[in-house]
Amino acid sequence: MQTRFSLSVLALGVATLLAACGGGGSSAGGTGQLSLQVTDAPVDEATSVVVQFTGVELKPAGANAINIDYPTPRTIDLLALQDGDAELLLNGQTVLAGRYEWVRLKVVTSQSTLDSYLEKPVSGVPTKLPLYVPSGSQTGLKLVRGFTVPVNGSASFTIDFDLRKSVVDPSGAFSGYYLKPALRLVDNAQVGGITGTVALSGLCPASASPLVPNGPSVYVFAGAGVTPDDIDASGAEPVTTASVKETSVGSGVYTYKAAFLSPGAYTVALTCVGATDQPESSEALNFQGTRNVTVSANLNNQQDFTTPPPP
Template sequence: MNKLMLTTLAAATLGLVACGGSDSNDTSGVAQFSLAISDAPVDNAESVVACFNAVELIGNGDGPVTFTVGEDIEAPAENDLCVNAEGQPIDNTIGIDLLEFTGSESMAFLENTEIEAGQYGQLRLVMAEGSYVMTDTNGDGQAEKVDVEVPSNELKLDGFVADAGGNLNFTVEFDLRHSMTNPVGQDHYILKPRGVRLVDNSAVGHLKGTVAEGALLFNDACTVAPENIEEPVAYVYLYEGSDLAASTLADNGGTEENAPYASTAVYFDGVDTYDFSLGFIAAGDYTVALTCNGMDDPEADDDLSFFLTENLTIEASSEPQELEFVGAASQ
């Protein structure tokens, strides 16, 4: 979730992406490459700022191909999201608030960049200092800044094939409910590559959905019409394959047969609607499951109870498909 673009690092799993949108028989030996970033939000966070300073393509025989902010990628004229301990902007960085690019929205990072044709085994996002989350850590209604660290300062994703004359458009999608953890006893979050996926924009669709209030009333654990509309009322999980039994569906750290492809929270709009969205989903058949238990630690096998499921077929399209949970019993 395009050239080398940052759309928001949103929900996605890693996968090998074949040549994307190649529509030319040109044998010039180069391809046009674009990258974007998109995000699925973290529950209760006001902002999740990721700071980048380079993108690397690995494994085409001639060493890494690196695109650096400030050299190959133009740094924003006003970039005050990524700052050092003295509050000064960090040079040669691009800061992105991932929560501004959820669902089908994304932000361009690189556009129409020429790369050599061939097999690239890995795409790496090189992180700068300064990433953070604004969240209410004490439950007092006051958001505070909590640092985000990335192991080795790189997010290593799977690769792709660049056909000669092809036009490759990819998005990096972050499922922050899966990739971001807050370890016990630590004063920072950790952002890991799991739950971050590189997707071919020519073969993805998007999902926009609602949950009927009657469906929420079906389960006593759900909150209906909360006073604080920034608090999730339920959670939607997406699994590859249709007609999956609820008992086989794992949480983000679970051991059941079917691991989640992505997940997101459901929010009340303050009037009468309960909404959710997921973007940059690979075309195919899925089972969508609903739960009211938000205690999902990606480092642990948590006990989630899915009380409603629906089958869904995602088609490659820029227009989101719609789904409504109306209250039918799950398997």
Template sequence: MKKLLLATAISATLLTGCGGSSDDNNEPMTAQFTLGVSDAPVSNVKAVWVAFDSIIINAADGERPTFETRTAEGEPVMVNLMEFTGSDVFGLINDEVVAPGEYQWLRANIVNGDEANIEMTSHVVYNDDTVAPLVVNRKNNDGIGEIQINDFTLAVGENEFVLEFDLKKSLVDPSNSEEVNLKPTGIRLENLAEVEDIEGTVSETLMANCETDNLDIAPETGAFGHAVYLYSGDVVEPKDLYVDGEVSPADAPIATANVVMNEETGMNEFEIGFVAAGSYKLAYTCAAHIDDAEVLDEAVTLYSIQDVTVVAGEDANVTFDIAE
């Protein structure tokens, strides 16, 4: 069961809506729309604060239901994505009534980072506690950024969706700018009724072997980047995180997850949330610390790859270990 954590301070107001069809008793047929956010974390920051101003969905008939995501004081809702990883979800809007049917896009309006008001606008906090504005680019220079996801369907009845932010693919820190860019290429919209989780462990021996075999890319400071990457099952030669402009290549990861030591179990664990049923490849690497989504880097090697099948109604469990 996915964990939908709803913030009581949110004011999610339906400003405009579109009418639905009717059943045999002339009662309107409606969809209840719930939306949350979650993320796959990145290793060089401790907080990624995103200020959500509103959510707009665009119906095929042109109607645009709009939902404000604001606190009781009227401020944009601030979400630290790093606190909602794996299958944990922060609820933005809950059970809003809209018409069922095909929708052309969903757009999240984000308040871009502003150094003059950094704590109430989108920003990144690095591990050394330095802070940088977080910006989503769009044509209008009005302080609002847009994250748009195209083509989804709302069925009659309850619909629970999540915007999944893969920060390894989404966060870009340009060398010539004091701002950090949040790119929509690493963001997915998933229907919780149609997805499962992939959970697993990586053995200490495999991780140590990977570090030994990759001493040429050992970090000067800090640790190796231990992560798992998820690929479509028909990818023959999986590649690194490279995103070509606004398009993620077919052989690039669909999603990623860090490998993290669970102090209670003593195991090195990972979790990739919101994966649709189907066949995939899952790869472990210790080179995530040098994997830049803006660069196609041959030095990023995938140390162990295995096939995994996700079955509807079941979470998948995967173990990476040395060969018997």
């Protein structure tokens, strides 16, 4: 995968906002505590991916959506949040208990301004390019996946925002990038991770120096024994991806970390050239074999890529 970004918004007190906005909850009645955070995964060559947020919208089952608008817009550099890092959107806030149908992050994007932008070197010069969500003014960054806040209890979730699947070059449509988010919701009480070392100089000698623009990455697929494929909306699609990074400059030690995974069986595969994978086209990525991993909750499960896979 490419550079992985954790997307997150600052902690927000919403109890009074919810009351002011109206909008009933579900039939459960009462209140509960909700924590919501955002994390993410990558895009090669970018030095920052900044998104401006103006608020959050929650949709209780059987009731009108609740709009929570920030007093002032908040800008977040997604690239500053990687390798399992996340920031809070809601932090133990009192909300109406019951079932929620979806959550939407309100964003400000434009093809002509830099409210949200991607920064990367262009001819060696750091350059900011507009980041635009084609449907952002209507639907924002919307995750249609239900969750429940228990009465007199608490619930904590992470929205995994995979920029590796989401940042799209519009091929001349305008001088910037489209942001077409791929989101998934995970229960923080039931998540684990996969981490390991990579013998990059032996497995990917051409990618070890430099890491960029080659983008060596580990792709994570749901289920054991999956035949890996690139990101192209067909065939096997990764749940997430993780960039291979040097632990410190010149150390020669390379690692990866895929976080916020639900417990279960996964297939992981290393590619030396993740940077060539484009989300809206098919590329013939060469994977360095596969490994099967079982993820357990609250653990970082170890899977190294230290030797070539068996033929």
